[in-house]
Amino acid sequence: MNSLRLVFSFIILLFLSGVSSAEEHTIYVGTEDNPYVFSDASLVISPGDNVTFIWTPGQPHNVAQVESSTSNLFVANGDIVFFYSGDPVDGATWVLNSSYTQDEGTLYYICEPHVGLQMRGQIVIESRPDMTMDFGSFPWLSYLLVFPVIGAIWCFAFRNNPEAHKYIALATTLFTLIISCIVFVRAGSGSGFRLMEEYEWAPNLGVSLLLGVDGISSPLVLLTGIIGPLTVMFSWHEKEKPALFFSLLMIMQTALYGVFITLDYFVFYIFWEVVLIPMFFLIAIWGGENRRYASIKFFIYTFTASVIMLVGFMALYFEAGVNSFSMIDIANNSSGFSREFQIWVFAALFIGFAVKIPSVPWHTWLPDAHVQAPTAGSILLAGVMLKMGLYGLMRAALPPLPIGAEVFVPLMVALAIISIIYGAVLSLGQTDLKKLVAYSSVSHMGVALLGVATMTELGFAGAVFMMFAHGILSPAMFMVAGVLLHQLGTREIPKLGGIAQSQPKTTGLFVVIFMGSLGVPGMAVFVSELSVFIAFFESHGYWLLLPIFGMVLTAGYHLWALQRAIFGELNENVDVEKVHEAPWYEMYPMFILIFIAAFFGIFPHYLMDPISVSSYDILDFMGVV
Amino acid sequence: MDSTVLFLPELILIASILAIPAIYIATNNTKSYSICSNISLFVSLLVVILFWYSPEDVSFDKSSSSYVIYDHFVINDFSQLFKVIFLMSALAVSVISSSYFKEDEPHQAEYYVLLLSSSLGMLITASSNDFLTIFVGIEISAFSSYGLVAFRKTDDKSAEAGAKYLLIGAFSSALTLYGISLLYALTGSITFDGVNAFLTGIDNGVIEGDFNELVFISSLFIIAGLGFKIAVVPFHAWAPDVYEGAPTPVTTLLAAASKAMGFVALFKVFIFTLEPFSDEWRLVLGIIALVSMTIGNLAALSQKDIGRMLAYSSIAQAGYILIAFPALTQDAVSGAIAHTLVHAFMKGGAFIVVAGVGAAGLGYDIESFKGLAKRSQLLALSMTICLLSLVGLPPLAGFISKFLLFYGVLQVGVAGETWIIALVVAGVLNSALSLYYYLNVIRFMYLYDPEESSDVVFSTSIRYTSVLVILFIVIIIPLFYQDLYSLCEAAARDLFA
Incomplete structure (x- = not known):
C-alpha cells in the first residue's frame, strides 16, 4: 500500500515539476x-x-x-x-x-x-516558423509503442501464474505513464511537431513510420498514459483469463498511442483499425449478457466507416502527388485541391471520424458497446477511444481540406447541437447507469465537435480540452457504475437508492465525480465548455442558446441520477450488508481522476498553452486566421 | 548451358509423376507417395527460386529480363513469381494430405500423381507464351483436378462435385477454345506477341478493316471460359458445390492455386494480348467485378457450410481482383497480382484449418467451429488471422495487398475515369459487408464452448503448416511489403512489355 502511494506521489510530482508553458x-x-x-x-x-x-x-x-x-x-x-x-x-x-x-x-x-x-x-x-519538424535525439515516441507490446507478451507468457500478470501489467502501464509524462513535458507548448522520428517502411510508396507530437496530441498521449494503470487497477481482481485480459489492454494502449503520434496516413489507418481488434475481444469475451451482439455491431459499424475513410486518404495521396503518405507533406502540397475534390474527400473522412466521435446519427453502436463492455473496456472506450474521431478530424482532415471543412461547418454545427441535446435527453430517460454515461458521452463529445465547428482558436482549444476532460471524468463515471455493480450486482437506478449512509467516503467521491462531469467550475469540463461556448457565441451568436439548453439538461440528468441512485430513502431492493466503502483499488483510481480533473480545472493553462498554440497552427495553416 | 535446364522445375515434377506408380508397385506404404511428392515439389520450388535469383548459373541474360523459348515458353519475373506460389500451395496441400487421409484410404498413389500433374499444368500455364500452350497447361491442371475432386468416389458429394466440375470445366474449355479460334482466324497467329502485334496494327490503322465486333465476341468467349476457372458471377455456380464436396486438401488447391492459375491466364490474355482493344472488354470486366463481389458477399452471409462460405468469399475476392482489369495500368495490375498471391495464402490457410477440423472428425459446418479456441488455440488463431486478413484488416497481409490493389485502381479513377472510383468504393464497402460472416466464424470459435467435451487431436503437420501461413500473413508480408510491391511491379512490367 505504502509503496503504491509513493509511486503515485512520485508521478504527481514529476507531473508538476517540469510542465512548461510559453517559453x-x-x-x-x-x-x-x-x-x-x-x-x-x-x-x-x-x-x-x-x-x-x-x-x-x-x-x-x-x-x-x-x-x-x-x-x-x-x-x-x-x-x-x-x-x-x-x-x-x-x-x-x-x-x-x-x-x-x-x-x-x-x-x-x-x-x-x-x-x-x-x-x-x-x-x-519574430513570427513562429512554418510547421517545424524537430527530430528528437531520443526515441521517446517509439518507446511508447514498444513498451506496452513487450508488457503484453510478457504478461501472456506468465498466463499460468495466478498473480504475476497483474503486477506486470501495472508495472508496464506505470512505466508507459512516466514516458507519456516525459513526452508531454518535452513536447512543451511551442509550435510545430516535436520529438519526431522517422523509420522507412516502403519508400516506393512513400510510407514511413513518421512519429511526432504537437500541442494537440501531447495531451491525448498523457491521457492515454493516465488511463492505462487505472484500468489495470480497476480490474485488479479479474477472474476470467486475466493474463489475456491485461495483454489485450496493453495492445490496445499501443494502438491508441499509435493513433495519436503517427503523422503518416497509412500508418495512422493501420493503428486506427488495430484498436478495434483488442476492443472486440474485450467486449466479446468479458462483456455482459448481450456481448455477442454488441461486439459484432461495434466492429462492423466502425470498420465500415473507416474503410470509406481509407479511400479518402488514398485520394488525398494521389491528388497531392508527392509520393508520400506523410500528413505534413500532403498538407504542404494541398494548395491545388479543387473545391469539388475537397468536398468529396472531406465527406469521406468525416463519415469515418463522425462514427468514432460518435455524433448523432451514427452513435447507436456506443450505448451497446458501453453497456456490454467490462468496466475496464468502457473506461478505455470512453476515456481514450472516443477521442480518436475528433483528433483524426483535426489532424488528418482539416489541414489539407480547408474549403471542404468550411462547407461542412453548418452540418457539423447542426450535428453537434443535436448530439448535445439528444444525448442529454436520452440520458434523462436511462435507468442503467452505464447507458446514462454512454449517452452523456455523446452529449459531451457534441460539445467538442461544436468547438471544432467554430473554426476558431478558442473553439479548437476548448474541443481538445474537452477531449482531455471527458477522458478523465467519464472513466470516473464508469468507475462509479463499476463500484455499484461489484457491490450490489446491478446498475439499474430504480434498484439503487439510499446507500449514501453506508458508504460516506465513497459517496463523497461519487458526488465530486458527478459534479465534475456536469461542469461545475473548478473542474476540467467547465473550462472546456466555457471556451467552446464563448467561441461559438463569437462565431454564431445567439444560436448559443441551444447548446446552453443542453447544459441545463446535463445538470438535470446528473443530479437526478445521483439523487435517485445514491441518496434518498433506502431502497428495499438494496441489501445493506453488501454496501461498504470501495476497496483501495477502486477508491484510488477515482481519487486520482478527481485530482487530475480538479488540477486542470484550476490550472488550465498547463494544457491550454500547448493546445492553443497548435490550434492556432492548424487554423493558420488552413488560412482561417 | 543447355536451355533444357530452364524446364527443370517441370521436369522434376514429371519425373516424380512417373516415379510414384513405380513406388506403388514396389511398396504398399502410403507414406512413401506423399514423401516422394513432398520432396519433388520442394526441390522444384528450390530450383525455381534459385534460378530466379541467380540466373547467370543457367546462362540467363538478366538484362533482357525474360527468356523465351521458341516463342511458346517464357521465363520471366511474372512466371517465376506465380510458379513459386503454385509450388508453395501444392507443397502445403501435399503435406496436409498425408495427415488428412487415413492410412487405409484407397488410391493414394493416384491422388499424389494427380496432385503433381495438376501442379505441372499450373507451371506450364505460368510460363505459356501462346494460346495453345496456355490451353494445354490449363487443361492438364483441370483434368487432374476433376479426378482429385471426385477422389472419394464412394462419397456421393465428392462424386457429384466431380461430375459437376467435369461438365462445367469441359464447357468452359470449349468456350475458351472457340474464342481463341476466332482470334486465330482473324490474326493468323497463335502466339500472344503475334496476336498483340496484329491487333495493335488494326488499332493504329496499319491494317485496314473494322474488326471491333469480332474481337469483342472472341473476348466475350474467353471471358466466359476463364470466368468459369476463376469463378466469377455469372459463371460461379459450380464453385460452392465443388468446394463443399471435394476433399478439403483438394479444395485448398482449387482455392489457392487453381484460382491463381485462372488469373494468370486472364492477365496474359487481357492485360497483354487484347490490350489494344481494351475499350471492347473493359466495361464487361468492370461489371463482372462489381456483380461478383456483391453477390459473392451477399450469398456468403447465409451459408451454413464453411466450405460453401469460403467459396462465396472466393467469388467476392475474385471480384476485387478483377477491378484492376478495367483500370489497366501497371500499378493497378501489380496490385491485382499482389492480391492474387496473398489470396492464395489467406484462402489456403483458411482451408488448411478447415481440413484440420474436418480430419479431426468435427465436421464441416460453421457450427463445428464452436469452441475451437478451447480445443486448439493455434488453429483458432490461424483461422482468425486468415479470415481477418481476407477482410483486409490492417496490418495483415490481406490489407497490404488490398491496399495496393485499390491504390493502383483509384489512381486511374482520380486521374479522370470516374466510373472506376465507383468500383473501388464498391470494393471497400463490400469488404465491410464481408466482415459480418467472417466475424461469425470467429465468434463461434472464441465465444462459445465446444458442444462435446471429448478430447480432439489435431494433426501435427496441419498445425505446423498453419504456423507457416500465419508467419507469412502476419509478419513476413507486412514487414517486407515494399519487396512484395517490387516483385509484383516487376511481374506487371513483364505483362506490359
Whole structure:
C-alpha cells in the first residue's frame, strides 16, 4: 500500500515539476562588470513568450519602453500602452508578460536614469516558423509503442501464474505513464511537431513510420498514459483469463498511442483499425449478457466507416502527388485541391471520424458497446477511444481540406447541437447507469465537435480540452457504475437508492465525480465548455442558446441520477450488508481522476498553452486566421 | 548451358509423376507417395527460386529480363513469381494430405500423381507464351483436378462435385477454345506477341478493316471460359458445390492455386494480348467485378457450410481482383497480382484449418467451429488471422495487398475515369459487408464452448503448416511489403512489355 502511494506521489510530482508553458527568457539589468547595460541587449523571442528582467544589485534602474532605438523619453500616451517597470529601484525582478509580445515587431526599451550612458536594449519578436519538424535525439515516441507490446507478451507468457500478470501489467502501464509524462513535458507548448522520428517502411510508396507530437496530441498521449494503470487497477481482481485480459489492454494502449503520434496516413489507418481488434475481444469475451451482439455491431459499424475513410486518404495521396503518405507533406502540397475534390474527400473522412466521435446519427453502436463492455473496456472506450474521431478530424482532415471543412461547418454545427441535446435527453430517460454515461458521452463529445465547428482558436482549444476532460471524468463515471455493480450486482437506478449512509467516503467521491462531469467550475469540463461556448457565441451568436439548453439538461440528468441512485430513502431492493466503502483499488483510481480533473480545472493553462498554440497552427495553416 | 535446364522445375515434377506408380508397385506404404511428392515439389520450388535469383548459373541474360523459348515458353519475373506460389500451395496441400487421409484410404498413389500433374499444368500455364500452350497447361491442371475432386468416389458429394466440375470445366474449355479460334482466324497467329502485334496494327490503322465486333465476341468467349476457372458471377455456380464436396486438401488447391492459375491466364490474355482493344472488354470486366463481389458477399452471409462460405468469399475476392482489369495500368495490375498471391495464402490457410477440423472428425459446418479456441488455440488463431486478413484488416497481409490493389485502381479513377472510383468504393464497402460472416466464424470459435467435451487431436503437420501461413500473413508480408510491391511491379512490367 505504502509503496503504491509513493509511486503515485512520485508521478504527481514529476507531473508538476517540469510542465512548461510559453517559453521563458531572462534579461539581466546590469551585469557584474558593467552596471549600465542590459544583457542580452538584443533578444529574439517568439510571439507569446514571457521575458523576465532581473536586476543585478548596485544601481537603481528601471525598464521603460520607448518608440525607437534613438528615443530617450518614456511616453505612455495614445492608444498604445507601453510597458514600464515603475520608478527606478535597486535589485528587483519584473516580468514583461506575454500580452506585450503577441505581435511581430521590435520593442525598444531604455533605463530612464541611465539613458545618457546608452543603457538601452531591444526585444525582437519574430513570427513562429512554418510547421517545424524537430527530430528528437531520443526515441521517446517509439518507446511508447514498444513498451506496452513487450508488457503484453510478457504478461501472456506468465498466463499460468495466478498473480504475476497483474503486477506486470501495472508495472508496464506505470512505466508507459512516466514516458507519456516525459513526452508531454518535452513536447512543451511551442509550435510545430516535436520529438519526431522517422523509420522507412516502403519508400516506393512513400510510407514511413513518421512519429511526432504537437500541442494537440501531447495531451491525448498523457491521457492515454493516465488511463492505462487505472484500468489495470480497476480490474485488479479479474477472474476470467486475466493474463489475456491485461495483454489485450496493453495492445490496445499501443494502438491508441499509435493513433495519436503517427503523422503518416497509412500508418495512422493501420493503428486506427488495430484498436478495434483488442476492443472486440474485450467486449466479446468479458462483456455482459448481450456481448455477442454488441461486439459484432461495434466492429462492423466502425470498420465500415473507416474503410470509406481509407479511400479518402488514398485520394488525398494521389491528388497531392508527392509520393508520400506523410500528413505534413500532403498538407504542404494541398494548395491545388479543387473545391469539388475537397468536398468529396472531406465527406469521406468525416463519415469515418463522425462514427468514432460518435455524433448523432451514427452513435447507436456506443450505448451497446458501453453497456456490454467490462468496466475496464468502457473506461478505455470512453476515456481514450472516443477521442480518436475528433483528433483524426483535426489532424488528418482539416489541414489539407480547408474549403471542404468550411462547407461542412453548418452540418457539423447542426450535428453537434443535436448530439448535445439528444444525448442529454436520452440520458434523462436511462435507468442503467452505464447507458446514462454512454449517452452523456455523446452529449459531451457534441460539445467538442461544436468547438471544432467554430473554426476558431478558442473553439479548437476548448474541443481538445474537452477531449482531455471527458477522458478523465467519464472513466470516473464508469468507475462509479463499476463500484455499484461489484457491490450490489446491478446498475439499474430504480434498484439503487439510499446507500449514501453506508458508504460516506465513497459517496463523497461519487458526488465530486458527478459534479465534475456536469461542469461545475473548478473542474476540467467547465473550462472546456466555457471556451467552446464563448467561441461559438463569437462565431454564431445567439444560436448559443441551444447548446446552453443542453447544459441545463446535463445538470438535470446528473443530479437526478445521483439523487435517485445514491441518496434518498433506502431502497428495499438494496441489501445493506453488501454496501461498504470501495476497496483501495477502486477508491484510488477515482481519487486520482478527481485530482487530475480538479488540477486542470484550476490550472488550465498547463494544457491550454500547448493546445492553443497548435490550434492556432492548424487554423493558420488552413488560412482561417 | 543447355536451355533444357530452364524446364527443370517441370521436369522434376514429371519425373516424380512417373516415379510414384513405380513406388506403388514396389511398396504398399502410403507414406512413401506423399514423401516422394513432398520432396519433388520442394526441390522444384528450390530450383525455381534459385534460378530466379541467380540466373547467370543457367546462362540467363538478366538484362533482357525474360527468356523465351521458341516463342511458346517464357521465363520471366511474372512466371517465376506465380510458379513459386503454385509450388508453395501444392507443397502445403501435399503435406496436409498425408495427415488428412487415413492410412487405409484407397488410391493414394493416384491422388499424389494427380496432385503433381495438376501442379505441372499450373507451371506450364505460368510460363505459356501462346494460346495453345496456355490451353494445354490449363487443361492438364483441370483434368487432374476433376479426378482429385471426385477422389472419394464412394462419397456421393465428392462424386457429384466431380461430375459437376467435369461438365462445367469441359464447357468452359470449349468456350475458351472457340474464342481463341476466332482470334486465330482473324490474326493468323497463335502466339500472344503475334496476336498483340496484329491487333495493335488494326488499332493504329496499319491494317485496314473494322474488326471491333469480332474481337469483342472472341473476348466475350474467353471471358466466359476463364470466368468459369476463376469463378466469377455469372459463371460461379459450380464453385460452392465443388468446394463443399471435394476433399478439403483438394479444395485448398482449387482455392489457392487453381484460382491463381485462372488469373494468370486472364492477365496474359487481357492485360497483354487484347490490350489494344481494351475499350471492347473493359466495361464487361468492370461489371463482372462489381456483380461478383456483391453477390459473392451477399450469398456468403447465409451459408451454413464453411466450405460453401469460403467459396462465396472466393467469388467476392475474385471480384476485387478483377477491378484492376478495367483500370489497366501497371500499378493497378501489380496490385491485382499482389492480391492474387496473398489470396492464395489467406484462402489456403483458411482451408488448411478447415481440413484440420474436418480430419479431426468435427465436421464441416460453421457450427463445428464452436469452441475451437478451447480445443486448439493455434488453429483458432490461424483461422482468425486468415479470415481477418481476407477482410483486409490492417496490418495483415490481406490489407497490404488490398491496399495496393485499390491504390493502383483509384489512381486511374482520380486521374479522370470516374466510373472506376465507383468500383473501388464498391470494393471497400463490400469488404465491410464481408466482415459480418467472417466475424461469425470467429465468434463461434472464441465465444462459445465446444458442444462435446471429448478430447480432439489435431494433426501435427496441419498445425505446423498453419504456423507457416500465419508467419507469412502476419509478419513476413507486412514487414517486407515494399519487396512484395517490387516483385509484383516487376511481374506487371513483364505483362506490359
